[in-house]
Amino acid sequence: MKRIIESILILFLVSAGLPAFSQKEMHPNPAAAYVNFLGYKYEIRKGHDGAEYGICIFPDGSECNDFDFFRGLCGRQYSYCALKGCDIKTKTEDRGTYSVQYAVCSCMDSVGVVHDIPLLDFMEQHGDTLIKTNVAHPLKKQNWDRKKVNKKQ
Secondary structure, three states, X not given: OHHHHHHHHHHHHHHHOOOOOOHHHOOOOHHHHHHHHHOOEEEEEEOOOOOXXXXXXXXXXXXXXXXXXXXXXXXXXXXXXXXXXOEEEEEEEEOOOOEEEEEEEEEEOOOOOXXXXXXXXXXXXXXXXXXXXXXXXXXXXXXXXXXXXXXXX
């Protein structure tokens, strides 16, 4: 009995020193952060099975699953890559027991060579990140007119 009380006391003391995190302090999912960073509307919806999923709503009213958009599977003309003048592709890597899908920005340099750069690396190269919450989205940062950008696509 004494050991049980000691164990509970030790557990209490150890856990008392750990910081408590609320949901607001946790990092959002990267797909939601990407949608918000770009300034598009983000909604959480419930499927028929009750599971929640995120939706990105683009300026033209079209919609896309947030993770599909983040992976470059839809809404390509609204992607960070497109806003920077590049194409976006989806890369799939086989890692043995599982595979990974992610977006790459496909950009042509001044001599005509095409470079594929993972989306998050490309964002970092341009001084942007999804981790900081106070970063303005690129349309505001570059003083771009969204209507002009969309008409080019």
